[in-house]
Amino acid sequence: MDTTNPRRRRKQARPAELLAAALDTFRDKGFATTRMEDIAARAGVSKGTIYLYYPSKQAVFEALVRESILPNLARLEAIQAAASGSCADRLRLFVRSLAEATADARIFAIPKLVLTEAGNFPELARFYRQEVVARGLAMVAGLLEEGMRRGEFRQVDAGLAARLFIGPVMLAALWRSTFGAIEETPLPSGAMLDLHLDLFLRGIAAEAQP
Amino acid sequence: MDTTNPRRRRKQARPAELLAAALDTFRDKGFATTRMEDIAARAGVSKGTIYLYYPSKQAVFEALVRESILPNLARLEAIQAAASGSCADRLRLFVRSLAEATADARIFAIPKLVLTEAGNFPELARFYRQEVVARGLAMVAGLLEEGMRRGEFRQVDAGLAARLFIGPVMLAALWRSTFGAIEETPLPSGAMLDLHLDLFLRGIAAEAQP
Amino acid sequence: MDTTNPRRRRKQARPAELLAAALDTFRDKGFATTRMEDIAARAGVSKGTIYLYYPSKQAVFEALVRESILPNLARLEAIQAAASGSCADRLRLFVRSLAEATADARIFAIPKLVLTEAGNFPELARFYRQEVVARGLAMVAGLLEEGMRRGEFRQVDAGLAARLFIGPVMLAALWRSTFGAIEETPLPSGAMLDLHLDLFLRGIAAEAQP
Amino acid sequence: MDTTNPRRRRKQARPAELLAAALDTFRDKGFATTRMEDIAARAGVSKGTIYLYYPSKQAVFEALVRESILPNLARLEAIQAAASGSCADRLRLFVRSLAEATADARIFAIPKLVLTEAGNFPELARFYRQEVVARGLAMVAGLLEEGMRRGEFRQVDAGLAARLFIGPVMLAALWRSTFGAIEETPLPSGAMLDLHLDLFLRGIAAEAQP
DNA sequence: TATGAATGAGGGTTCATTCAT
DNA sequence: AATGAATGAACCCTCATTCAT
Incomplete structure (x- = not known):
C-alpha cells in the first residue's frame, strides 16, 4: 500500500x-x-x-457517531492510565477532563446529536449508550467503589452516584449548546466545576471519625 | 358568547x-x-x-412552547406557596415536584424540544430561557440564599449551586427520554432522588459548630 | 311580490x-x-x-360578463337614438361616448377580463364577441356606410374602417389599465381623441370636388 | 468552455x-x-x-419577458437601419414589420402577457414599458416629426399620433389572440393594413399648397 | 337565508438519490 | 474516482367547495 x-x-x-x-x-x-x-x-x-x-444520508450520520467513539475511548483510557493518587483526586481529574471535552463544541456535538436523534435512530442510540455512555459511567462508578472500599467515601449506590456526579457537567454543556448563542454572560465553568467537586466530595465523604 | x-x-x-x-x-x-x-x-x-x-408549522411549534409556560409557572408558584419548614425541606419538596413533572413525558417534551430546536428557533429559545428556566433557577437560588442567611447552608454562589442542584434531575429526564425505549431496567428514580438530596444537602450543609 | x-x-x-x-x-x-x-x-x-x-367561481365570472351586456346595449341604443346631424358628427358623438365608457374602470374591466380570460372561457368569449363587440362594430360600420352613401366619406371597407376607428380608443383604455399605476404623466385623452377624429375624418373624407 | x-x-x-x-x-x-x-x-x-x-415560477416569467426584449430591440433597429425614402414610405415599412411580428403568436405573446399580468408584476410592466414600448413609440414619433420638418406631414402632436398609428395594429393582434380560436373568417390583415395606411397618411398629409 | 368551520385536492418548492459523462 | 445535471417523491400551504348549525 x-x-x-x-x-x-x-x-x-x-x-x-x-x-x-x-x-x-x-x-x-x-x-x-x-x-x-x-x-x-x-x-x-x-x-x-x-x-x-x-450509501445514504443516514449512513453518513451513523458512521459519524460510530467513528466518534474511537477517540472517546482512547481519551477515557488515557485518563484511567494516568490516574493516581486518592480517589477524590482521580475524580477531580476525571471531571476536569470531561468538562474540557464537552467544552469543545466539535466533541460535544456527538452526544448532543444522539440525544436529538435517538427517536429516529434507536439502534444508534443503543449503540452509543453501550459503547460510550455505559463505559464512562462504569469508570466513575468504579472509582467511587474503590473510594468506598478504601474508606474515603460513604457507602452509596455507585451507579446512581456516578450519574449524579456527571449530571451537572453534561447539563452545563447542554446549556451552552442551547443558550450559548443567546447568553450575554457565559457560565463561569471553572467556578462551577470547583463548586460541584466541593459539594459532591463533601456530600460523599466518609463521616469524620469522632 | x-x-x-x-x-x-x-x-x-x-x-x-x-x-x-x-x-x-x-x-x-x-x-x-x-x-x-x-x-x-x-x-x-x-x-x-x-x-x-x-398560519404555519412554525407558528404551531411556537404556540406550543409559549402556551406551555402558563401551567409550568402555575406549578412553580404552587410549590412555592405550599412551601414551609426548613430550606432543606423546601428543597426536598421542590426537587420531588420537579422530578414528578419531568417524569411526565408530555410535560418534559417541551424543554426537550427547546433544547433540540434552539438552533432553529433562537427567539423561542430566548423566550423559554427567560420565562421558564430563569424563573425556576431564581426560585432555587432564592431558597439557597435564604438557607445561607438562616445559617442552614454554607456560603456558596447560589446561582451556580442552583444549577448543580437541578442538573441531575434534568439529566435523568433526558436519559429517560433518550434511552427510555431502549432501557431494559429503568433507573430507580426515587432512590436516585434520595441520594441526590442526601449528597447535595450534606455538601452544602453548614459546618457543625464546634 | x-x-x-x-x-x-x-x-x-x-x-x-x-x-x-x-x-x-x-x-x-x-x-x-x-x-x-x-x-x-x-x-x-x-x-x-x-x-x-x-354554483361556482366560474359561474360568478360568467354571470358577471353576461349581466354586463345589458347596460352596454342600453348605452349603445341611447347613442343611436340621440344621434342626428352629419355622419361625421355622429361618429364624434360615438367615439366620445365610447371613450367616456372605457375611461370608467368599472366598465372597461369587463372587456379587459374577457381579453384576459378568453383562453380559459372560450364560450364566454364567443358570447361577448357576438353580443357586444359585434353590435358595436356593426353600429360604427353602419354609420360609415351611411356616410359613404351620402357622399360624406370615400368608399372603403366599412367593417375594416370601423375597427380602425375604434382601435386607438380601445388601446388607450388598455394602456391606462396596464400602465396607469405606473405612468407619471397620464395621456391627455381629450387631445388624443381630438387628434384621432381629426386624422380619421380627414383620412376618410370624400375628395373635395374640383 | x-x-x-x-x-x-x-x-x-x-x-x-x-x-x-x-x-x-x-x-x-x-x-x-x-x-x-x-x-x-x-x-x-x-x-x-x-x-x-x-428559482421560482415568477422568476421564469420575468426571465421570459426580459429575454424577449433583445430580439425585439434588434428587430426595431433593423427596421430603422433599413429605412430609406420618404417618411410615409418608412412608416409603411414600419407598420408592415410590426404587423408581421404581432401576427406571430409566439412573438405577440409577450406584450399580451405583460398586458394581462401587469397588475401582478408592476415592476415588470414598468420595465417593459420603458425598454420596449417607449422605444417603439419614440421611433414612430421620430419618423412623424421628421415628416413634419420635411413638410410631408401636418403639424400634430407626434407622441399622440404615434399611438394612434400603432393602435389599430395592436388591437388587431389582440383581436386575433382573443377571438382567433373562435373566428370563422379571419380578418384580412393585409387589406386592413392597407386601409389603415391609406387613412392615416391622408389624415396626416400636409395640405396641398394652393 | 346565512354562516364559517371543515375538507382535501392541487400546486410550488425542496432535496436525497441516481447516473451519464 | 469525481462530477453535477436530472429526477421525482414528499411536504407545506392555499383555497374552492361543502354542510352542520
Missing part, C-alpha cells in the same frame, strides 16, 4: 474529511435540516462524491 | 386539541420530521384545519 | 351586489388570483353566501 | 428551451393557471429541472 502517493493518500483521507464536514453541518443545523449539498460544500467536494463512500 | 352552540364550542377547543396533538407528534419525531398531516391525523382533523388556527 | 319589505329587497339585490363585488375584485387581481373570500368580504357577506346564488 | 461535451452543451441550451416552453404554456393558460409541471412537460424535463435554472 503506497501511502506516500498524494492521490492515494487523498482517497484514504476522504471518508474522514467527509465525516468532519458532516459533523460541523449536523451540529449547526441538525440532521433533518442539513442537506447533502451542505456537507459536500463544506468538504469541498460535489454532492455525488459522498455517495461513493456512504 | 354562545358557548352552548356545539360548533362554537368546538372552535374554542380546537387550538388546545391541535397543540396537544402537535406536542405528541413533535415529541415523537422532532420538528423537521413531523408532517402537518401527522398532527392533523392525531387531532382527528384534516390538514387544512390546522391552518384555520395557526 | 312584496318588494317594499327591506328583508326581501335585500334578498333580491344580493346577486347584483355580489357581482359588483366580484367585478371590483376580478378587476384588481384577475380571475385566478381572486379568492371567493375576497369577493365575499368586499360584498360584506360570508364565503358560503355566494354559493347560495352562484 | 468545453462545448463539445454533450452534457455541457445541454446545460447551456436548457434556459432557452425552458423559456420557450414557458412562453407557449403561459400564452395558452396565463401565469396563474400554468403549472410548473406543464412547462416541464412541454420542455421534456421533470418539474425539478426548472429549479436548476430559475
Whole structure:
C-alpha cells in the first residue's frame, strides 16, 4: 500500500474529511435540516462524491457517531492510565477532563446529536449508550467503589452516584449548546466545576471519625 | 358568547386539541420530521384545519412552547406557596415536584424540544430561557440564599449551586427520554432522588459548630 | 311580490351586489388570483353566501360578463337614438361616448377580463364577441356606410374602417389599465381623441370636388 | 468552455428551451393557471429541472419577458437601419414589420402577457414599458416629426399620433389572440393594413399648397 | 337565508438519490 | 474516482367547495 502517493493518500483521507464536514453541518443545523449539498460544500467536494463512500444520508450520520467513539475511548483510557493518587483526586481529574471535552463544541456535538436523534435512530442510540455512555459511567462508578472500599467515601449506590456526579457537567454543556448563542454572560465553568467537586466530595465523604 | 352552540364550542377547543396533538407528534419525531398531516391525523382533523388556527408549522411549534409556560409557572408558584419548614425541606419538596413533572413525558417534551430546536428557533429559545428556566433557577437560588442567611447552608454562589442542584434531575429526564425505549431496567428514580438530596444537602450543609 | 319589505329587497339585490363585488375584485387581481373570500368580504357577506346564488367561481365570472351586456346595449341604443346631424358628427358623438365608457374602470374591466380570460372561457368569449363587440362594430360600420352613401366619406371597407376607428380608443383604455399605476404623466385623452377624429375624418373624407 | 461535451452543451441550451416552453404554456393558460409541471412537460424535463435554472415560477416569467426584449430591440433597429425614402414610405415599412411580428403568436405573446399580468408584476410592466414600448413609440414619433420638418406631414402632436398609428395594429393582434380560436373568417390583415395606411397618411398629409 | 368551520385536492418548492459523462 | 445535471417523491400551504348549525 503506497501511502506516500498524494492521490492515494487523498482517497484514504476522504471518508474522514467527509465525516468532519458532516459533523460541523449536523451540529449547526441538525440532521433533518442539513442537506447533502451542505456537507459536500463544506468538504469541498460535489454532492455525488459522498455517495461513493456512504450509501445514504443516514449512513453518513451513523458512521459519524460510530467513528466518534474511537477517540472517546482512547481519551477515557488515557485518563484511567494516568490516574493516581486518592480517589477524590482521580475524580477531580476525571471531571476536569470531561468538562474540557464537552467544552469543545466539535466533541460535544456527538452526544448532543444522539440525544436529538435517538427517536429516529434507536439502534444508534443503543449503540452509543453501550459503547460510550455505559463505559464512562462504569469508570466513575468504579472509582467511587474503590473510594468506598478504601474508606474515603460513604457507602452509596455507585451507579446512581456516578450519574449524579456527571449530571451537572453534561447539563452545563447542554446549556451552552442551547443558550450559548443567546447568553450575554457565559457560565463561569471553572467556578462551577470547583463548586460541584466541593459539594459532591463533601456530600460523599466518609463521616469524620469522632 | 354562545358557548352552548356545539360548533362554537368546538372552535374554542380546537387550538388546545391541535397543540396537544402537535406536542405528541413533535415529541415523537422532532420538528423537521413531523408532517402537518401527522398532527392533523392525531387531532382527528384534516390538514387544512390546522391552518384555520395557526398560519404555519412554525407558528404551531411556537404556540406550543409559549402556551406551555402558563401551567409550568402555575406549578412553580404552587410549590412555592405550599412551601414551609426548613430550606432543606423546601428543597426536598421542590426537587420531588420537579422530578414528578419531568417524569411526565408530555410535560418534559417541551424543554426537550427547546433544547433540540434552539438552533432553529433562537427567539423561542430566548423566550423559554427567560420565562421558564430563569424563573425556576431564581426560585432555587432564592431558597439557597435564604438557607445561607438562616445559617442552614454554607456560603456558596447560589446561582451556580442552583444549577448543580437541578442538573441531575434534568439529566435523568433526558436519559429517560433518550434511552427510555431502549432501557431494559429503568433507573430507580426515587432512590436516585434520595441520594441526590442526601449528597447535595450534606455538601452544602453548614459546618457543625464546634 | 312584496318588494317594499327591506328583508326581501335585500334578498333580491344580493346577486347584483355580489357581482359588483366580484367585478371590483376580478378587476384588481384577475380571475385566478381572486379568492371567493375576497369577493365575499368586499360584498360584506360570508364565503358560503355566494354559493347560495352562484354554483361556482366560474359561474360568478360568467354571470358577471353576461349581466354586463345589458347596460352596454342600453348605452349603445341611447347613442343611436340621440344621434342626428352629419355622419361625421355622429361618429364624434360615438367615439366620445365610447371613450367616456372605457375611461370608467368599472366598465372597461369587463372587456379587459374577457381579453384576459378568453383562453380559459372560450364560450364566454364567443358570447361577448357576438353580443357586444359585434353590435358595436356593426353600429360604427353602419354609420360609415351611411356616410359613404351620402357622399360624406370615400368608399372603403366599412367593417375594416370601423375597427380602425375604434382601435386607438380601445388601446388607450388598455394602456391606462396596464400602465396607469405606473405612468407619471397620464395621456391627455381629450387631445388624443381630438387628434384621432381629426386624422380619421380627414383620412376618410370624400375628395373635395374640383 | 468545453462545448463539445454533450452534457455541457445541454446545460447551456436548457434556459432557452425552458423559456420557450414557458412562453407557449403561459400564452395558452396565463401565469396563474400554468403549472410548473406543464412547462416541464412541454420542455421534456421533470418539474425539478426548472429549479436548476430559475428559482421560482415568477422568476421564469420575468426571465421570459426580459429575454424577449433583445430580439425585439434588434428587430426595431433593423427596421430603422433599413429605412430609406420618404417618411410615409418608412412608416409603411414600419407598420408592415410590426404587423408581421404581432401576427406571430409566439412573438405577440409577450406584450399580451405583460398586458394581462401587469397588475401582478408592476415592476415588470414598468420595465417593459420603458425598454420596449417607449422605444417603439419614440421611433414612430421620430419618423412623424421628421415628416413634419420635411413638410410631408401636418403639424400634430407626434407622441399622440404615434399611438394612434400603432393602435389599430395592436388591437388587431389582440383581436386575433382573443377571438382567433373562435373566428370563422379571419380578418384580412393585409387589406386592413392597407386601409389603415391609406387613412392615416391622408389624415396626416400636409395640405396641398394652393 | 346565512354562516364559517371543515375538507382535501392541487400546486410550488425542496432535496436525497441516481447516473451519464 | 469525481462530477453535477436530472429526477421525482414528499411536504407545506392555499383555497374552492361543502354542510352542520
